[in-house]
Amino acid sequence: xxxxxxxMAVPRGALMGETLDxxxxxxxxxxxxxxxxxxxxxxxxxxxxxxxxxxxxYVEAGAADLGITGKDVLAEQSERDVYELLDLGLGPxxxxxxTVEGDDPAAEALRRLGVMRVATKYPxxxxxxxxxxxxxxxxxxxxxxxELAPLxxxxxxxxxxxxxxxxxxxxxxxIREEIAASTARLIANPVAHKLKAAAIDRLxxxxxxx
Amino acid sequence: xxxxxxxxxxxxxxxxxxxxRAITEAIRGVFESRGxxxxxxxxxxxxxxxxxxxxxxxxxxxxxxxxxxxVLVLRSDMTIPIARVVATRYAAAQPPLRFCYFAxxxxxxxxxxxxxxxxxxxxxxxxxAPGPDGTAEALxxxxxxxxxxxxxxxxVGLGDASLYPRLLDRLAVPEGARPQILHELVTxxxxxxxxxxxxxxxxxxxRVPQLRGGVEVLEGIPEAGDLRGVYDLLEPSVAERVxxxxxxxxxxxYYTGAIFEVYDAALGAPMGGGGRYDDLLGRFGRExxxxxxxxxxxxLHIARVGEGR
Numbered sequence: 001x002x003x004x005x006x007x008m009a010v011p012r013g014a015l016m017g018e019t020l021d022x023x024x025x026x027x028x029x030x031x032x033x034x035x036x037x038x039x040x041x042x043x044x045x046x047x048x049x050x051x052x053x054x055x056x057x058y059v060e061a062g063a064a065d066l067g068i069t070g071k072d073v074l075a076e077q078s079e080r081d082v083y084e085l086l087d088l089g090l091g092p093x094x095x096x097x098x099t100v101e102g103d104d105p106a107a108e109a110l111r112r113l114g115v116m117r118v119a120t121k122y123p124x125x126x127x128x129x130x131x132x133x134x135x136x137x138x139x140x141x142x143x144x145x146x147e148l149a150p151l152x153x154x155x156x157x158x159x160x161x162x163x164x165x166x167x168x169x170x171x172x173x174x175i176r177e178e179i180a181a182s183t184a185r186l187i188a189n190p191v192a193h194k195l196k197a198a199a200i201d202r203l204x205x206x207x208x209x210x
Numbered sequence: 211x212x213x214x215x216x217x218x219x220x221x222x223x224x225x226x227x228x229x230x231r232a233i234t235e236a237i238r239g240v241f242e243s244r245g246x247x248x249x250x251x252x253x254x255x256x257x258x259x260x261x262x263x264x265x266x267x268x269x270x271x272x273x274x275x276x277x278x279x280x281v282l283v284l285r286s287d288m289t290i291p292i293a294r295v296v297a298t299r300y301a302a303a304q305p306p307l308r309f310c311y312f313a314x315x316x317x318x319x320x321x322x323x324x325x326x327x328x329x330x331x332x333x334x335x336x337x338x339a340p341g342p343d344g345t346a347e348a349l350x351x352x353x354x355x356x357x358x359x360x361x362x363x364x365x366v367g368l369g370d371a372s373l374y375p376r377l378l379d380r381l382a383v384p385e386g387a388r389p390q391i392l393h394e395l396v397t398x399x400x401x402x403x404x405x406x407x408x409x410x411x412x413x414x415x416x417r418v419p420q421l422r423g424g425v426e427v428l429e430g431i432p433e434a435g436d437l438r439g440v441y442d443l444l445e446p447s448v449a450e451r452v453x454x455x456x457x458x459x460x461x462x463x464y465y466t467g468a469i470f471e472v473y474d475a476a477l478g479a480p481m482g483g484g485g486r487y488d489d490l491l492g493r494f495g496r497e498x499x500x501x502x503x504x505x506x507x508x509x510l511h512i513a514r515v516g517e518g519r
Contacts, residue, residue, distance in 0.1 A: 060478065062478020063478070079323075081398075084401050085400055086400075190478075190479070191473045191479065191480065193422070194453050195453070197453070201420070
């Protein structure tokens with residue numbers, strides 16, 4: 001039965017293990033994916049693997065019928081034309097605003113300089129949050145370890161995703177505000193959602209039951 | 211030397227143009243045989259005219275000033291200009307009126323998304339023919355046009371813009387709860403929709419917009435009577451192309467009844483769409499029911515190549 005010919009984009013990284021466990025429960029053979037770290041396309045199983053932030057790109061274009069990625073990614077790429085079908089509850093984490101311990105340097109900057117600098121991998125989600133809460137923030141987009149930015153004086157605060165808060169703590173950062181909660185979602189291409197409606201609906205039911 | 215053109219616009223060279231022409235000529239032949247007269251309107255219109263009644267419906271992305279300071283806009287589709295033509299140039303003509311066009315429309319684009327700022331549309335407007343007969347005719351010509359264009363695996367998604375609002379009415383959903391529910395539907399977020407309707411206790415609000423498939427999905431949905439009426443009028447060759455989609459949403463604001471979208475498995479996005487807009491002409495001073503559709507010719511071409519033709 002597996003995926004009934006549907007092609008699914010699967011996120012590499014933190015979500016991958018739980019996603020493959022879910023697929024196992026659906027009867028998809030994920031042994032090859034687990035055994036192979038470099039291969040990206042698994043035709044027999046109907047799976048392609050990629051960075052979580054690339055999943056909406058492939059699904060929107062129809063290169064994959066379905067995809068699994070975090071709500072954080074979907075919120076950041078909110079203009080993507082994809083259906084959000086199911087909250088899978090996998091990989092729960094929070095998007096938070098954090099600064100170094102002690103006196104809050106971001107609040108100080110905001111009071112004295114009128115603007116605070118914030119580093120993040122999620123520039124649009126961060127900008128929306130500070131607009132909504134009425135604070136001026138200069139968003140600095142970084143691609144690598146965000147925790148480094150406030151420790152070096154690049155910024156006063158960061159907006160980042162955290163599951164346990166360990167990495168933040170280890171770098172001497174404290175959570176000042178929680179912005180949003182995130183879990184993995186099942187998304188679908190809008191054309192596949194019509195042309196392969198029956199197969200997609202059956203899969204959604206099986207995931208709900210799994 | 212680099213002389214750029216705006217993102218989302220492009221030059222068409224002879225090899226591609228020959229193939230695009232083959233598609234548009236084939237569709238033009240269908241329009242002619244079905245009695246649709248081709249018209250052209252200016253790409254530039256007065257903003258005050260185009261946005262008459264509903265500025266969201268016209269949604270012009272490009273505005274400029276003429277030498278007198280009047281605001282001109284580039285048309286974002288052909289439906290509204292043709293509504294203007296009907297009200298002014300055909301103010302006393304006996305309906306139904308049948309028009310077709312091959313014209314460029316202009317939309318805003320989001321950066322780095324490969325979206326078209328300027329797109330070639332082939333479409334028709336059937337004015338003064340109410341549903342369900344007018345809708346069935348428009349769908350029939352649509353399928354004939356796609357057949358003539360050489361597409362074999364296309365399907366037409368058929369929904370109704372008024373279906374969900376009427377469902378909200380029947381279930382007496384409080385006005386205050388509706389904007390958020392509709393927002394989740396428009397953004398295609400069924401997780402959000404489930405969250406919003408949970409407290410209301412009406413499982414139909416979540417189930418109905420996810421119904422897609424053959425005519426059997428209309429069973430037991432009182433609001434789907436109009437769609438059933440359209441289906442009963444379709445020739446078998448058209449009916450077999452239809453996928454009913456009770457959650458179908460179109461992004462233009464003027465639709466009042468049946469709406470449709472055209473899909474091909476070779477393309478990840480719709481190739482075009484349309485629907486009924488029974489209130490639009492009244493805003494220009496001539497109360498007539500109408501429906502129409504437009505196909506994006508460049509996307510048709512991509513789908514045709516994707517089908518291996």
